[in-house]
Amino acid sequence: MSRFPGRCPFCGGETTVKRVTCLRCGASVEGSFTGCPFCRLSEENLKLILTFIKNRGNMRKTQQDLGVSYPVLKRMLEEAIAEMEGAYSAHQPPVEKGEIIRKLEKGEITPEQAIELLQSEGDHGR
Numbered sequence: 001m002s003r004f005p006g007r008c009p010f011c012g013g014e015t016t017v018k019r020v021t022c023l024r025c026g027a028s029v030e031g032s033f034t035g036c037p038f039c040r041l042s043e044e045n046l047k048l049i050l051t052f053i054k055n056r057g058n059m060r061k062t063q064q065d066l067g068v069s070y071p072v073l074k075r076m077l078e079e080a081i082a083e084m085e086g087a088y089s090a091h092q093p094p095v096e097k098g099e100i101i102r103k104l105e106k107g108e109i110t111p112e113q114a115i116e117l118l119q120s121e122g123d124h125g126r
Contacts, residue, residue: 006040014040037084045080052077 005015017033038046048066055061063073097118104114 003043004035004039006035041080041083045076045083048076048080049084 004017007013008015014034017035019028019030020033021028038049041049051065052062055065059070059073063070066073066076068076100109100114100117103109104111109117
């Protein structure tokens with residue numbers, strides 16, 4: 001079975017699944033479904049994250065499995081995290097202004113984070 005193509009192989013754009021079918025009973029559901037952030041990782045970054053998880057976050061074991069140095073592994077992880085955050089943030093619903101203010105008042109976010117959220121909210125056309 002093929003892996004969900006999180007990105008278009010031609011232009012790199014986001015993909016969507018239109019039909020999901022049960023392998024056991026054959027029932028199908030049609031709609032517009034997006035994959036998880038892991039689905040959108042490149043093959044290389046997915047292998048890295050799976051190896052890291054398999055090694056329970058142990059950097060030394062992950063280094064050994066991948067045959068790379070610590071600085072290289074750290075850079076690779078940063079790149080994978082950035083790719084995953086980009087995929088994840090693209091699917092987060094915009095936060096409402098009242099929610100941002102409430103979080104700021106409770107100290108759950110910093111003023112800088114509040115400004116960033118409010119600016120990103122403006123990008124969503126609200």
